[in-house]
C-alpha cells in the first residue's frame with residue numbers, strides 16, 4: 001500500500017506502546033501520550049517530491065501540527081513550512097527552516113508583521129486588496145521576496161462547513177468574481193508574481209479541489225495577456241487533500257490528485273512555473289495516534305463509561321461536532337497488549353468537567369478495565385495544535401518513533417507549567 005494512505009495498525013501501536021512502557025516513558029504523572037510516526041511522515045514527503053515536478057516547494061502547514069521537533073524532521077527531509085500566523089513563521093524558523101522556504105498566509109497580517117516578513121524574506125501571500133496596499137507601501141524600493149495574491153475560487157463548500165474556505169462569501173482571499181480588480185492589481189503592482197489558492201481542508205471531493213485550482217490558474221493567462229508573459233512565476237496550490245478517518249472512507253492517493261491536476265491543468269506542469277504545495281492533514285493525520293490509561297470504569301444508567309485522560313481538550317472538533325469528525329478507538333491491556341474476549345458496549349469519556357466531553361458512545365470493545373490503554377487513531381493533525389485549555393489540564397507528552405528509535409518530541413506540561421501559563 002502507498003505510504004501516503006497507510007494508517008497505523010493496532011498491532012503496530014501495541015508494539016510501540018510496549019516499548020514506551022519498557023523505556024519508562026509512562027512514569028508517575030504520565031497517563032497519556034501522543035505518538036508520531038516520523039518515518040511515515042518522511043515517506044510521505046518523499047512521495048510528494050516524486051509525484052510533483054522537481055523544484056516544487058512543499059511547504060507543510062504548521063497549524064496541522066506545530067510541534068517544533070516534528071517540523072524539524074520535515075525540514076531536515078527537505079520540506080518548507082506554511083505559516084498561518086506570524087507566530088508560525090517563528091516556529092518555522094525555530095525548526096531550522098530557511099526563510100526562503102517559509103510561506104506566510106495569515107488573513108490578518110498587521111503592518112509590523114508584514115514589515116518583519118518582508119525583512120526576513122519569506123514568501124508572502126496577500127489575502128485582500130487593503131493588505132496589498134500595505135505591502136506596496138512597506139516594500140518601497142527593496143527587492144521583494146515572492147509575493148502572491150490569494151484568490152478564492154468560489155467553487156462552493158465541501159461536506160464540512162467549518163473547514164470549507166471556497167464558498168462565495170468565504171473570509172479568505174479575493175473572490176474570483178472580482179476578476180477585473182485582480183487584473184488591475186497585477187497591473188498596478190509589478191512586485192506581484194504569484195497566485196495562491198487553498199480550496200479547503202477535509203470533506204472536499206477531489207473534483208472540487210482540482211476545479212478550484214483550475215479556476216485560479218485560468219487567471220494566469222488573463223494576467224499575462226494584460227501585463228506580459230512570464231509575469232506569474234509561482235503558483236501555490238494550497239493543501240486540502242482529505243484523509244480517511246472512518247473504516248469505510250475511501251482514501252485518496254496522492255497519485256490520483258496529481259494525475260487529475262495534470263489532466264485538467266496541463267499548463268501547471270510545463271516547467272516554466274514554480275509550484276508550491278501546502279499540505280497539512282494528509283501528511284500528519286494518520287501518522288499520529290494517542291494512548292491514554294483508563295482511570296475509571298463506571299456504570300451510569302444503562303451505560304458503561306470508561307474515563308480516560310484525553311477528551312475535548314485534544315479532540316475539540318470530535319467533541320463539539322461529533323457528526324462531522326470521527327476517530328477509530330481501540331483498547332490495549334495495561335501492558336500494551338491487544339485484548340481478546342467478547343465485546344461489550346462502552347462509552348469513552350474524557351476528563352473535562354462538562355458533559356459534552358465524550359469521544360465515542362456505545363463502542364463494541366473487549367471488556368475495558370482501569371489501567372488499560374485506550375488508543376485513539378489518526379490524531380496527528382489538527383488536535384494538539386487546537387488544544388483547549390478548558391479545565392487547565394497539561395498538554396500530554398509527545399513521542400516520536402522512526403523505525404526502532406523512540407524519542408521525546410515534547411515533554412508533557414506539568415502542573416507547574418500550567419500555573420506559569422495562566423500567570424502574569
Ligand SMILES: *Cc1c(COP(=O)(O)O)cnc(C)c1O
Pocket residue numbers: 061063064082084105198200201202238239240241278279280281282
Ligand atoms: C490550513 C491550510 C492549509 C493546510 O490544509 P490541509 O487541509 O491541512 O492540507 C494550507 N494552506 C492554507 C492557506 C491553510 O489555511
